[in-house]
Each structure stands twice: as structure tokens, then as C-alpha cells.
Amino acid sequence: MEKYDFKLIEAKWQQYWEEHGFYQVSEDPSRPKYYVLEMFPYPSGNLHMGHVRNYAIGDVVARFKAMNGYNVLHPMGWDAFGLPAENAAIQHGIHPAIWTLANIENMKRQLKTMGISYDWDRELATCKPDYYKFTQWMFLKLYQHGLAYKKKSAVNWCPSCQTVLANEQVVDNSCERCEAVVEKKQLEQWFFKITDYAQRLLDDLELLPGWPEKVKTMQRNWIGRSEGCQFDMQIAGSDERISVFTTRPDTVFGVTYMVLAPEHPLVEKLAQNTPEAAAVNEFLDKMRHLSDIARASTELEKEGVFTGAYAINPMNGEEVPIWIANYVLMDYGTGAIMAVPAHDQRDFEFARKYGLPIRVVIQGEDTPLDGADLTEAYEGDGKMVNSGLFDGLSVEAGKAAVIDYMEKNGIGSRAVNYRLRDWLISRQRYWGAPIPIVYCQECGIVPVPEEDLPVLLPEDVEFKPSGESPLNYVSSFYETTCPGCGGKARRETDTMDTFVCSSWYFGRFCSPHEDKQPFARAAVDYWMPVDQYIGGVEHAILHLMYARFFTKFLYDIKWLSCQEPFTNLLTQGMVLKDGSKMSKSKGNVVSPEDIINTYGADTARLFILFASPPDRDLEWSDAGVEGAYRFLNRVWRLVGDYRKVLQKQDSIGSELDEATRQLRFKTHAIIKKVTEDIENRFNFNTAISAIMELSNQLGAYRDHPRPHAGVVREAVETLLLLLSPFSPHICEELWHMIGHENSICLMSWPKYDKDALVQSEVEMVVQINGKVRDRIMVATGSDDETVRQQCLQSPRVLQQLEGKTVQKFIIVPGKLVNIVAR
């Protein structure tokens, strides 16, 4: 038999599958559908091991489901807009479109050598007009429903490049390109109102039992719902009021000062014409020169300044000083807080630093009554004290009672706050989907009519070395007429965040060639939701949250009939080398293309799935790859060695000798194991090890003097069928070699025969006081008394029991006996 020539075999079958359109699917109401999707890649130029792992996992699921009778949709596309393409244009003078399309071609070629069962007819790229036309359509729909709006927002601004920077372009508070210090600048930006969906995004996590608990927890924390109340504090000697939000209304009598965020709109007014004005302005100036990143990333010391003004606590009429401090954030709550240093650690630290009073209003069991004795804030449970008629209430009861009182007396009301903020989607970049908006002097902000989509990205543009968007200089793009009045108008030159493009692509795959609408209703109704979504955990928050938001919105406007896009989610671990993530800078990158050239795709796929369960990090090992390669070679020789036997005819029904019976037993036990490992647990590593066991047993059976052709055929075919989702090419080749005409891809997944799993005897472990002392063979189904008698015949057991009294027999049928003896 010729040797295992993976290059020949893999090329041959890839071509065969493609020519026969094996993986092209269409809606078929007569069969259950299964939509398996891997997160589509950014076309950076080359496949890396993380991709290989992702697609290998997806392909096993897809092939397994197909063999189990499902109509499987398994598409692939490209998340093709984004900053790297623009950087390449600036640095190397290559147009982003050319760079991106070349990368797609290369990665597609690499991907095809992996032999994944993609329906390439559905390929899409978000940077193509036929796709981004509908990204723009999504924007228009959101706009029509009041969910897209403009407001001023702080951006990173490089004063030297005169351009906006993405967070990742800011390194150590400086511009990555020119190293100038980055400033904050307020610019008008487009937002999507995802906060309108905060509660549903939170509640509907309950609908997702097929998601990892850890991802749901991350999403819950990100949405960050907190309950409390909101009330106004009046400024002494003025009509102005400042709203505050608190989750601890029970501590309202412990307020000893109030704090505003530096950006709070009332700050400047408060400090006007007071002796403190100079100090306040100095502080504000200092804060303004700190970028967002600097303010957020370092362990900033709490710092603040007194405004000179006082606010009135509405519960007790007390006047408390108003401060400004860096630890209060403008974009959470109202940007102002009531400070209760005795019961909030941040307030406590601040009060100690600036000598502000600390008043205990919650009495825990060992809490000192005097604030001066506290060493840290007391945040636990207890009874209210120093709180007028609320004294004696517990924290829980006090919260409710204080809010009730506030509501009754018109002071404040129950309120819910979310950490989640609206989604800033505008980018001052070229390589993205243009925002379909026109600014008219007469009509103001005018959306581009649907029939005028797409707003095409002009191709003939020049890139500034500063990184500034070239769209600002293409007059043929921005000079336009108003769709409303026909007058002169200017087109929006901002483009959309690439997360917008990836928030609906799973729907587009259902009918990717529609040109009048984003997707055909019948197609999405048939295919959606995605049954199994697979990707890196780094997308656990943003991408998945945005995709869920879009799906809910499309459901609301009746374009989708599911409320959640992804029924089951698998988050795969990273591929590591020498304990850390593969990266160019560390020089520990292993190229998939090299591995596939050296060992073949079947080996690469097999190793990456065998080395670790998919949700855990995987340590790359060159020796391990060799091992996988050797295994496939063993399978190759094994099947070759059995070719003669397989030509004979032996029916399974005839009387079997012990070795043959054991081979048949193993075959069916392994079918059961592999099926359950793939279906219930995604434990591909143990599924593969089981397949190896079957192969080992078949190997040993080669020495049998009179091999049973029927049992051998069953075992060999099972081996190939079970292995085929992992390493499809070699299995296809061997499948044909043993005489089959049809592709192994069209075969049904094997079913195990319960009767073959029945053994006449089972081995039972005999323990004495929990320690294994012997093993006995027991007839299957023996009653406890029989087992007990048999144990007491074992010489080793009797020897151990000498001088002891048996107190108890614990029998786990078919497994174990534990004799308790003193």
C-alpha cells in the first residue's frame, strides 16, 4: 500500500467536495435546520492558530450535525472595515480596498486548505457596497425609531495630527504616530441608544441557558443595574437644585458634604465671584488636561476642592458644603453625589484627607458610634441611628422607608441606574460604512432616503500622513443636495464603527444575495437564530451585546422573529506558545500555513482539538502535532492492513469468539462515548482519545488467526465515520479505499447497539475501609448477596479481614464493593 500522502489526498477531496457543491444549502422545511457560525475574521492578511482552532471546532459541529440529519448552514465572511487597512494605506500607499481584498483572497486560499465545510456561495465582506448598503439601512431604521442621535462627546484629539484617535492609538497618553500629548475634545458624535434596551438585555440573559455562565455574568456587570432613589438638593441661597442618585437612601442622615464631577454643568456657576473661584478654576484646568485614559487607568489619589457653596439636605434641612472631586464621574448617575463618609469607603477616604465630618448613621454590632473612631467606612448591615423617626430600622427596611417618605413628600423618587452607556458609533475615519445623513441649511439633519442607498465610499482619495480622514477633502463626496428641499447640502463625513457591521451579519448569511432588503423574511425565519455560535471570549461583552441589541431592535420592527441571535455560545480559549499568547513581538508565532504544508490539514485540525477542551487555553506543542500525525499514519496503515479481510463476507450474527466479541463491544462503547462527548459536552479531546482507543484495539486484533470480517468491517467503518468530522480528508480517502462509492460526508452518524454493550461479566473493585484490595469478576446483574459471598471467597480479602469484624458492606452495583471492618 502506498504511503499516506496528505498533500495529494487533501487537494483531491477539497476539489471533489467543491465541485459537487457538498456544502451548499438551501431552506428545506422537511428537515430540521442547524445554523453553526464562527465569528467572522478581520482580514489581517494571514490565518493564525486562533482562527484554525475556531474553525476546526465549528467544522466538527457542522459535520456532526449534518451526519445526524440536520440541514446545516455553515457560512463564512469577512469583517472587512477597520483601522489597520487605513494604516496600511497611510504607511505603504496601498488603497484600503486593495489591501483588504488582497488579504481576503490570501486568507480564503489558506482557509480552503483546511477543508472546512463552508458554503462559499454565501461569502460576504462588510466593506462591499452590497453589504454596507444595508448597514446604512440599519442606521436609517434606528434613526427613524429615535434610536440614533447626535450629542457632544469627548474624543481623544491629537493636536499635532489634527485628528481624532481611537483608544488603541493612544499610547501612554500620547499619539502613537507623532507622540504628541493627547487632549480631550468635545465633538458632535452619533450614538445608538442601546440604553433603551438595558433592561431587556439584562432580563433576556435568562433565555440563554446555552451560554457560559461567565459570559452572562460579564454582561450583567457591564449593564450594571443598580436600584436606589434620585432626589434634589437645593443650593443654599439660590433656586438652583442638583439631582443626586444613591443606592443607600438609608444613610441620607449621614450626609456631611456633597460632591460634583468636574464636568458637572453647575460647577462654574457655583464658584462664580466667590473667594474659592481661583482654586476651583485651577482644579478644573488640571482635570481637563488629564485624558480619559489617564484619569481611568492610574490609581489616582482622590482629590478635590471646595466650591464655597452649600446644599440643603432635604431630609433634615442641614446645610452641607459642596465639593468638586475627581472620583465622581459625570457619565454615571447624575454626576453628583451625596457623600456619606461613615458608610462609603471612597467618601471616607476623601473626608479624612480634607478633614470633613464623619457621622455614623448605621449601627453595626461592633461599629463605634463616633465617626472619629472609624478606621474605614462601615458598609455592612445594622440599625439606623441619628436618623430621626427612622431610628431602629434595618438597612433594608430603612431604604424602603426613606424612599417612601421622599415620594410621599415630593422630595425624590425611586430610580434605577445602569452602567451601560449609549453606543458611540461615529468614527472620523475613511475605511468604514458612511453614515447616511445629509446636513441641509434649511432642513437640518436629513436622513438619506432608502432608495438612494448605498452612500458609496469614494475610491479616489488621498491619505494624509496625519491619519485625518480623507473624506473631509473629497468635495464630490460631501457636496450634495438635500433630499428634502433639493438645496445645497453637506454630507456626513463620519463613518460607522465596525461593530455596527458585525451586529447583523449573521442575518445576512441567510440570504446574502438579496439586493432590495438586508435579508429575505422566509430565509431568516427558517435559519435564525444561530444554533451554535463560536468565538473568542474577548468578544464576550461588546460584540455580543451589540448583536443582541440589533436583534431585539429588528424583532421590534418585525424584521426578525427571534429575540436573541445566538441560542448556544461556545467561547474558545486562546492558543498559547511557551505559556503566552502567540504574537509577532514575542516571536512565538506558529504559522498555520507551515503546519498544514508539513503535516496536512487533517493533522493540524486533529491536534488542535485533541490538545485541550475548546473552552480552555491551549498550549501549542510541536511534539504533540507529530503525535497527531503519527496517529493518522497508524490509521492509514491499519485500514490498509485490513483490506484483505474486508473483502470477505462474514455476518455479525454468527457465533463470536471472545476477542471478536470484545472488538464489537469496544466499537459500540466508543460510538456512545464519542457521540455524547461531541453532542453534550464539546469535549473533542476525549472524543478523539476514545477514537484512538478503538484504533488501538483494532490494531491488536490484527494478530487474530481467524478475523471476523463482519465485525472488522463494522469497527473500521465506525472508526472512519467517527473520525471524519475531525480529519475529513483521510477518512474520505480510506472510505473509498475500502470499497465505498459515496462520500463519507453523506453517511449517517453511527448508532450504537445496546445489545452489543451487554457483557456477561463485570469487574468489580473490592475495597476494605476505602482501600482497593482486590478485583473480582461478577456475573452481570448479580444480587448483593451473591456479590457479598463472592467477596468473602477472595483470599486477599479474607487475609485483610483477619482479626477484624465486618460491620457493613457497601455495594455499588457493577462497580465497587466497600467492606467496612474494624
Place this chain on the structure above:
RNA sequence: GCGGAUGUGGCGGAAUUGGCAGACGCACCAGACUUAGGAUCUGGCGGGUAACACCGUGGGGGUUCGAGUCCCUUCAUCCGCACCA
């Protein structure tokens, strides 16, 4: 600091519901075949012992006939988030 994980042979990992710790693979050792072996096949492989005994799942304690698995406590590593009122 908060939140989430993870700790098992020389290594990757297995043990699915509290029931034989170390499946499967790598590395290593010995042997066979061989002019040769970085191919292939056979056997061995947690520590310990001549062989048993015994010890062993990060450490300490507990529950149980029985604990890698459950409870308490502690340590280490990794990841995520950064003052969320």
C-alpha cells in the same frame, strides 16, 4: 480593590452523578526488526519498596463507608473591569 476562573505525573490532559486517580497523547527507558533509524512494532513509565506496606490531585482542616469532586480556610497563577454613588 471588585468580579470570574484555574491549580492533578517530566509535559498536554482524563476521571460526566461522591465510587478503581493518572484514560488518550507527548517525552523518556528497555527490547524487536535493521547496514542504519529521527521509521515501525512490543513492553515499561506518579513517588516509594527486593516485593509488599505506605504516600500521593497547591497547603491546612472538616463532612462521609468512601473526597480530585462537597463544606470551611489559606496560598499561588491567569483573565476581565477599573473610584458606578
